[in-house]
Amino acid sequence: MADGSTPRRTRPSKAERREEILAAATRVFGSKGYHAGSLVDVAEQVGITHAGVLHHFGSKDKLLWAVLEYRDRVDVEHLEGQHIPGGLDLFRHLMTTARINADRRGIVQAYSVLTGESVTDGHPAAAWVTERFTVLRGEIATALLQVALERGVALEEARARSAASAVIGVMDGLQVQWLLDPDAVDLAQETAFAIEAILAAVLAGPAAPRVVPAG
C-alpha cells in the first residue's frame, strides 16, 4: 500500500499520480463541494503542492471534468462483463445499489453534493449531471416498457418516462435525507419500497383507480 505521508523511494508513474489526484479530488469535491473544495485541499491529500496538481490537470475545471470522466470509467469497469441489466433485473439492481450505498457514505455524498451544486447558475458540472439523468431516464424507461410488454400491460412511452423520472428522483431525494439524518431514513428499505410502489402503479395501468381524485 502506498504511503502518502513519508516520501516514497520511487516517484509514481504519471498514470498512478493522476489516479491519486483524481481519488483525492473526488473526496474533496465530494465532501466540500466543487466551489468550496480547493486545489490546496486536493494537493495536501496527495502530498504535493497545488501547483503540482495544476501541472497534471491544467485547471480546476479540467480537474472536475476528469473526476467526472473517472467516475464514469470506474463505474463502467465495475459493471464490465456483467451486462447492464434490463427488465425487472434493472430494478433489482437499483435496490441492490441502494443497499450497498448505505455502507458507502462518501460516494453517496459526493454524488449528492455535486448534483445539488450543479443546479447553481453556470456550474461546470451541469452538463454532465444533465446527461447522466437523460441516460438513466432512458434506460429505466426502456426496462419499464420491457416489463410491461412481458406482462401484457399497455404502457405509453410518456408514462414510462414519468415513472423513470420518479424512480431516479426518489433515489436521489432519499439519499439527501439519509445523508442528513441516517437514523431517520433507512436508505435501502425506503428505496425498495418506493421503486416497488412506482413499478406497481405503472403495471396496474392507467385505468387503475386513483387514490387522490383529480382536483
Place this chain on the structure above:
Amino acid sequence: MADGSTPRRTRPSKAERREEILAAATRVFGSKGYHAGSLVDVAEQVGITHAGVLHHFGSKDKLLWAVLEYRDRVDVEHLEGQHIPGGLDLFRHLMTTARINADRRGIVQAYSVLTGESVTDGHPAAAWVTERFTVLRGEIATALLQVALERGVALEEARARSAASAVIGVMDGLQVQWLLDPDAVDLAQETAFAIEAILAAVLAGPAAPRVVPAG
C-alpha cells in the same frame, strides 16, 4: 415598487431594509448557493455596500440563518387562516404545490441549491434542512395514517414513515431533474404520478403482491 438603482427620497426603515436584504439574499443564495454567493452580490441588489449588509446582520452565517427563518415565516404567513391540510388533502396540496412551483423556478432553485449544499461537511444550513425534513416526514406520515384509518386499511407507523420519506424524496429529486432539464421532466405531472403511486402502495397494504420478488 421600490427602485433599487436610483436613490430614494426617504431612507427605508430598519425593518424594511432588513426585508429588502433578506429578499436579495434569498435570490443570491438561491441562484449561486451560499458559499458562492457573496455579500457584495447581496448588497448590490439593495444598492448599498457589503459593509452595510453586515451592519444589519453581523455576519454571513447570521444572514443565512435569517434568510431561513424568513422563509419559514413567509411560508407560515402564506398558509395563515387556511389550516395545514391533513389526510388526503395534504397530498392534494403537495400536488398543487408542485404545479405552482413549475412557474416559480427561482424558489425551487433556492430550495434545491440550499438542500444540496447542506450535505457538505459542516454546512451552516444542515441543521435547518434536517429539521425541515423531520417535520415534513412527521406531517406526511400522520396524514397517511389518517387516510389509512378512514379507509380501514392496516398501516404500521414505520411503513407510513417510509412512504413519507419517499414522497419528500421524489418531490425533491424531481425538482433537481426539472431544474436541469425542464423539457425532459413535467414537474407537476411526474410529482402527481409518484405521489399517487406511493399512496396506492401504502393503501394496498403490506400483503399486496410484490412486483419485484425478494432477492
Place this chain on the structure above:
DNA sequence: CGCTACTTACTTACCTGTCAGTAACTGTGC
C-alpha cells in the same frame, strides 16, 4: 444633540493560475 444607517478604507485570509528553477527520471550513443 445623539442615534442610526450607512460608507470608505482597510486587514486578513484564501484561491486560482503562472512562471522560473530544480531534481529526478529516461533514452541514446558509445
Place this chain on the structure above:
DNA sequence: GCACAGTTACTGACAGGTAAGTAAGTAGCG
C-alpha cells in the same frame, strides 16, 4: 555501464483577484 541530453514532475514564490469582517468617520433624522 556510463556520461550526457532531454523530458517530466514537481516546488516555491508570486501575481491578481475576491472574500469576510472591522473600524473610523459621516450624513440624515428625531
